[in-house]
Amino acid sequence: MRRAVLLVFIAALLAAPAAAPAFWITLLNYVGLYSIVALGLVLLTGVAGQTSFGQAAFVGLGAYTTAYLSLNYPAVSPWLNLVVGMAITGFVALAIGFITLRMKGHYLPLATIAWGISIFYVFGNLDFLGGHTGMSGIASLSVFGWELRSERHIYYLIWLIVMASLWTTNNLLDSRPGRAVRALKGGLEMAEAFGVDAGRLKIVVFIYAALLACISGWLYAHLQRFVNPTPFGINQGIEYLFMAVVGGAGSVWGAVVGATLITLLKQLLQSWLPHLLGREGNFEVVVFGILMILLLQRTRDGVWPWLSRLLPGAAPRAVSAAAALPGRARPHGMAPLLVVERARKEFGGLVAVDELSFEIRGGEILGLIGPNGAGKTTMFNLISGALPLSGGSITLSGRQIGGREPFQIAELGIGRTFQHVKLVAGMSVLDNVALGAYLRGHAGVTRAALRLDRREEARVRAEAAAQIARVGLADSLHATARSLPLGRQRIVEIARALAADPLLLLLDEPAAGLRFLEKEQLAALLRSLREKGMTILLVEHDMDFVMGLTDRLVVMDFGQKLAEGRPADIQRNPVVLEAYLGAV
Amino acid sequence: MDFSIAVLLAQDGVTNGAIYALLSLALVLVFAVTRVIFVPAGEFVTYGTLTLASLQLGKSPGTVGLLVGLAGLAGAMEVYAAARERTWHRLPRRLAIYLLVPLSIAALVHLLAPLTLALPLQILLSVAMVTALGPLLYRVAYQPLAEASVLVLLIVSVAVHLAMLGLGLWYFGAEGSRTPAFTSASYRVGDVQISGQSLLVLLFSLLVIAALYVFFGRTLYGKALRATALNRVGARLVGISPGLAGSLTFTLAASLCAFSGVLIGPITTVYYDSGFLVSLKGFVGAIIGGMSSYPMAAAGAFLVGLLESYSSFWASAFKEVIVFTLIIPVLLWRSLTTHHHEEEE
Numbered sequence: 001m002r003r004a005v006l007l008v009f010i011a012a013l014l015a016a017p018a019a020a021p022a023f024w025i026t027l028l029n030y031v032g033l034y035s036i037v038a039l040g041l042v043l044l045t046g047v048a049g050q051t052s053f054g055q056a057a058f059v060g061l062g063a064y065t066t067a068y069l070s071l072n073y074p075a076v077s078p079w080l081n082l083v084v085g086m087a088i089t090g091f092v093a094l095a096i097g098f099i100t101l102r103m104k105g106h107y108l109p110l111a112t113i114a115w116g117i118s119i120f121y122v123f124g125n126l127d128f129l130g131g132h133t134g135m136s137g138i139a140s141l142s143v144f145g146w147e148l149r150s151e152r153h154i155y156y157l158i159w160l161i162v163m164a165s166l167w168t169t170n171n172l173l174d175s176r177p178g179r180a181v182r183a184l185k186g187g188l189e190m191a192e193a194f195g196v197d198a199g200r201l202k203i204v205v206f207i208y209a210a211l212l213a214c215i216s217g218w219l220y221a222h223l224q225r226f227v228n229p230t231p232f233g234i235n236q237g238i239e240y241l242f243m244a245v246v247g248g249a250g251s252v253w254g255a256v257v258g259a260t261l262i263t264l265l266k267q268l269l270q271s272w273l274p275h276l277l278g279r280e281g282n283f284e285v286v287v288f289g290i291l292m293i294l295l296l297q298r299t300r301d302g303v304w305p306w307l308s309r310l311l312p313g314a315a316p317r318a319v320s321a322a323a324a325l326p327g328r329a330r331p332h333g334m335a336p337l338l339v340v341e342r343a344r345k346e347f348g349g350l351v352a353v354d355e356l357s358f359e360i361r362g363g364e365i366l367g368l369i370g371p372n373g374a375g376k377t378t379m380f381n382l383i384s385g386a387l388p389l390s391g392g393s394i395t396l397s398g399r400q401i402g403g404r405e406p407f408q409i410a411e412l413g414i415g416r417t418f419q420h421v422k423l424v425a426g427m428s429v430l431d432n433v434a435l436g437a438y439l440r441g442h443a444g445v446t447r448a449a450l451r452l453d454r455r456e457e458a459r460v461r462a463e464a465a466a467q468i469a470r471v472g473l474a475d476s477l478h479a480t481a482r483s484l485p486l487g488r489q490r491i492v493e494i495a496r497a498l499a500a501d502p503l504l505l506l507l508d509e510p511a512a513g514l515r516f517l518e519k520e521q522l523a524a525l526l527r528s529l530r531e532k533g534m535t536i537l538l539v540e541h542d543m544d545f546v547m548g549l550t551d552r553l554v555v556m557d558f559g560q561k562l563a564e565g566r567p568a569d570i571q572r573n574p575v576v577l578e579a580y581l582g583a584v
Numbered sequence: 585m586d587f588s589i590a591v592l593l594a595q596d597g598v599t600n601g602a603i604y605a606l607l608s609l610a611l612v613l614v615f616a617v618t619r620v621i622f623v624p625a626g627e628f629v630t631y632g633t634l635t636l637a638s639l640q641l642g643k644s645p646g647t648v649g650l651l652v653g654l655a656g657l658a659g660a661m662e663v664y665a666a667a668r669e670r671t672w673h674r675l676p677r678r679l680a681i682y683l684l685v686p687l688s689i690a691a692l693v694h695l696l697a698p699l700t701l702a703l704p705l706q707i708l709l710s711v712a713m714v715t716a717l718g719p720l721l722y723r724v725a726y727q728p729l730a731e732a733s734v735l736v737l738l739i740v741s742v743a744v745h746l747a748m749l750g751l752g753l754w755y756f757g758a759e760g761s762r763t764p765a766f767t768s769a770s771y772r773v774g775d776v777q778i779s780g781q782s783l784l785v786l787l788f789s790l791l792v793i794a795a796l797y798v799f800f801g802r803t804l805y806g807k808a809l810r811a812t813a814l815n816r817v818g819a820r821l822v823g824i825s826p827g828l829a830g831s832l833t834f835t836l837a838a839s840l841c842a843f844s845g846v847l848i849g850p851i852t853t854v855y856y857d858s859g860f861l862v863s864l865k866g867f868v869g870a871i872i873g874g875m876s877s878y879p880m881a882a883a884g885a886f887l888v889g890l891l892e893s894y895s896s897f898w899a900s901a902f903k904e905v906i907v908f909t910l911i912i913p914v915l916l917w918r919s920l921t922t923h924h925h926e927e928e929e
Contacts, residue, residue, distance in 0.1 A: 051735055053742070099912060102919045106621060106734050106875070110867060111915060114908035117864065125901040234860075238742050245739060281753050289747025296740055297728045 002314050013159050017152040025151050029223060031256075031263050032158040036216040038243040038255035039165050040209030045241065046249025047173065048205045049185035050101065053237045054112030057119040058210040060232025061089045062217025064129055067227045070139045078141055082218045086211055093210035097203035108206070116234040123229035134228025141222045154223050161219065162256070165212055168449035169252050172208075175448030175457060176441045179431055181205055183424050190422040193384060194500060195410040195439035204445055213240075235285075242292055248304030250426070257304050262288075316428065316478035319465040322458040325440045328413055328501050330533065331397055337362045337535050338383070338504055344391035345378050345559075352378040354559035355392065360504065365526060365536045367546040367567075370556035371579055376539045377419070379556065380508055383537070384416050385409040396504065411439055415502030417493040419509045423481040429473065429492055432481045434464040436499030467495040471525055487518035491525070504535050511542045523549050547571065555579070591776045593893045599782040599851065601889025602789035606844045607866025608873065608881040609796065610837040615875050616813035617833040619734050620726055623741040625841050625866060626859025627748035628714055632845020633854040634752070636710040637761035644697040646755025647713060651690045654720040659683035661723065681831070682723055686716045703764065711842040718838025719831035726834075727827055745860065752856035760858075763849030785847050792843060793882065796836075805832060865892070865907060872914050884914075 017025060037055050045051040065085035070078055096115060100107040124132045141148045141157065148154040172178045180201055183191040188198040221227050239262065247258020269284035277283060295302070331337065336359040345353040352375045360366045370376050381387040383394060385406035394401040396412050404412075415436065423432050437460050443453035468477055471491050476484060481492055490510055497505055507526075511519050519542070526536060526549060540546045546553065547567045555562040555570060557579045563570055570576055607625055614622040631647055638645035659682055666675040693713045701709070725744050729736060769780030800806040812819040812829040820826055841863075848854065848862070865888050872884025888907055895906040 045735070049733075049735065051738070099915045099919055103915070106738060107871075107915060107918075109735070109738055110621070110871060111911060113864065114868070114911050117861070118905045118908045121902065121905045235746075238746065241739065241742075277754075279754075281750075281758070283750050283754065285746040286750035286754070289743040289745070289750070292743035293725050293740055293747070296732070296736055296743075300732070300736060 034259035058213035059217035062214035248302030413503035415497030436496035597890035597893030601886035604885035608869035626863030628841030632842035714842035
């Protein structure tokens with residue numbers, strides 16, 4: 001059904017030039033150009049949670065590069081100019097991204113405002129780029145020797161590129177890198193725990209958005225056959241962002257809807273406002289501004305989700321059988337897997353973990369317990385790499401963990417869950433668990449965008465489905481992960497960690513907030529994992545849960561090890577009793 | 585460039601830097617307390633200058649209409665909130681803050697405008713008038729979104745900036761205005777001519793900074809704002825209302841911006857759309873201060889002023905580019921020195 005709607009849309013697009021008057025063709029051309037830029041922002045803002053006000057400047061880079069080259073080197077094909085423009089844009093985006101994306105979210109938008117304004121003045125003040133008057137007489141484009149002279153001709157190329165960008169972006173979102181990008185918005189901690197190099201991925205997304213903007217600029221220059229700095233200033237950059245937000249930055253179609261709405265509204269306001277107000281001027285910005293504030297106060301998801309509800313829902317894609325993903329070589333026997341030696345963590349003057357040493361043997365469940373404030377969670381974060389060690393060492397099968405980033409530690413073979421469940425909103429259970437297998441796939445952005453990753457993707461999905469079945473959630477495969485009850489969400493987290501094929505499973509208070517029956521089920525699941533040879537470290541508050549489940553316990557108090565041993569011995573240990581209950 | 589030109593440029597730079605410093609402080613303050621990146625600061629600056637310019641001509645400034653409109657809207661929102669949450673007992677006080685005070689200021693400005701009072705009184709009226717817009721804007725545009733992410737708040741800020749920009753064109757027209765100098769005195773020190781106007785601007789900025797220092801260090805409200813900036817939830821638990829903290833912050837920020845506008849008026853011709861560039865220079869200062877340190881932000885703003893003044897001598901066409909490129913080394917340095925695991929909210 002959805003496919004039928006899409007076909008009708010494409011048919012309408014194809015028929016438009018034959019039927020519509022020139023005015024509408026011009027408008028549709030602009031809607032197409034704007035959609036391409038807004039699409040990049042959907043990925044950057046709606047999906048990755050970053051934003052840019054400088055997209056117009058990237059459009060300008062694409063337009064000016066081809067304008068300058070086609071005027072000065074007319075023998076060179078404009079298609080080659082596109083490649084040059086994309087190279088320049090990619091380089092600039094890489095530089096801006098590298099500088100700003102490692103920091104908090106608000107530095108990128110601020111830097112792109114400065115960048116957007118600067119490039120406007122640079123275009124306007126360089127004589128070889130025509131200064132403020134710009135450059136005219138740019139050649140028209142040719143496709144296979146067919147010259148796209150009129151607006152009705154270039155229309156087809158513009159919309160072909162719009163559809164192609166929609167296709168690649170949609171492909172990207174439904175892939176290995178796409179899952180990682182979607183995970184970025186909810187916080188970097190979870191994504192990094194599964195091997196995502198978040199800093200690098202954000203830069204890649206930013207470059208992708210900039211390249212789309214550059215392509216739009218290239219088309220613009222050959223459509224108008226004239227460029228000047230005005231359409232590449234900061235106000236246009238703001239408008240692009242508005243398009244993405246109004247349309248709905250959560251979906252690729254939001255870009256097209258937003259570009260259409262804003263373009264039509266602007267057209268309408270520009271022709272009506274001067275009559276209404278009796279004055280000429282740029283007054284539509286007032287309406288845009290107020291509309292935007294109201295929209296954000298009422299709904300932050302834009303128009304598309306509302307439109308989308310009118311369309312029939314798409315059926316979830318079935319999981320097909322595929323060859324198993326390669327697994328990790330596992331050490332045999334009860335040799336120590338994780339060795340913590342004199343680990344130390346200081347926060348200023350406070351010593352949260354003080355010279356703690358213990359080890360976890362292969363195939364056991366070790367519980368790390370202690371009263372509130374004992375330093376359990378800090379110790380947990382030292383192992384997962386969320387916090388750097390102040391001293392001592394931690395090794396996994398002989399390899400040093402201390403000093404590594406979380407995504408590198410994930411690669412060594414540690415899978416974890418979170419005390420406060422961190423599942424990606426809007427993603428199905430299957431996709432959330434598939435994110436766990438991130439490091440077991442290799443498909444990059446280009447392969448994913450061009451759908452060259454399908455064989456690997458089928459294997460990842462099959463693996464995710466197998467892990468979901470293993471933890472007993474096969475019936476919720478396609479459910480939205482966040483819609484499940486808390487107990488089941490915790491189980492999804494365990495399946496996600498298992499999908500990483502870890503040597504060691506770290507569980508941070510997995511029983512917190514669970515009801516009795518759910519705890520029983522969780523304990524049974526963990527026991528069955530142990531039987532299959534999984535090693536598990538458990539940080540937990542709940543004594544009943546820990547006592548019945550673990551092989552050994554390490555008790556912490558004030559950052560130090562208080563006792564270590566079998567649960568039954570720990571229960572009788574007077575020192576432990578005193579720490580928990582006070583003097584008896 | 586000889587020595588006297590260098591000194592002249594330095595004097596220009598410091599004067600402008602003093603004005604940017606006020607803006608940088610306003611931006612850091614607003615971000616610290618409310619997490620709003622205060623893009624419309626520039627419009628508050630131009631409103632300040634242009635309101636004063638209107639009063640100079642004995643005209644009631646167009647912003648009076650905006651003040652009345654926003655006050656009406658904020659009042660209506662308060663009544664609606666009181667009806668929905670059944671907190672009628674709070675309503676009188678809130679209506680006094682959001683309706684009565686702004687309406688009185690609007691009436692005062694409107695009635696006194698034709699009298700063309702003395703310059704200091706006109707300045708006072710302009711600053712009061714633009715300051716009153718601050719808390720109303722917070723109430724109407726930002727407070728309903730107080731819990732949203734920095735990103736959403738930033739988009740709202742840009743939207744507010746656009747709306748105020750268009751309204752500025754409507755109220756003040758496309759022509760620029762320049763307000764008269766506070767003094768025509770000038771002093772000679774050796775070979776160097778120092779204008780009394782520059783000295784006054786500097787003195788004024790320093791006075792405002794000192795006043796802020798006292799406010800944050802010594803008064804209960806100042807301490808409440810500092811507490812909110814440090815820990816929003818904690819401040820709320822000890823009884824500091826986030827709405828009040830936001831309104832108070834926007835009052836302070838709006839008055840700082842309005843002061844900047846009054847100070848910049850005699851130096852350069854201000855158009856309805858001049859504000860954005862001015863506020864961005866304040867942002868460069870604030871970014872140098874990491875959006876958190878007041879002294880660093882102020883120092884950064886002076887640096888921006890100096891850089892701008894010298895680059896306008898050497899490469900005037902590119903002076904904006906040079907100023908904005910300054911943030912690249914600053915950001916690079918910050919990026920390399922901060923641990924990249926700062927969690928997004």
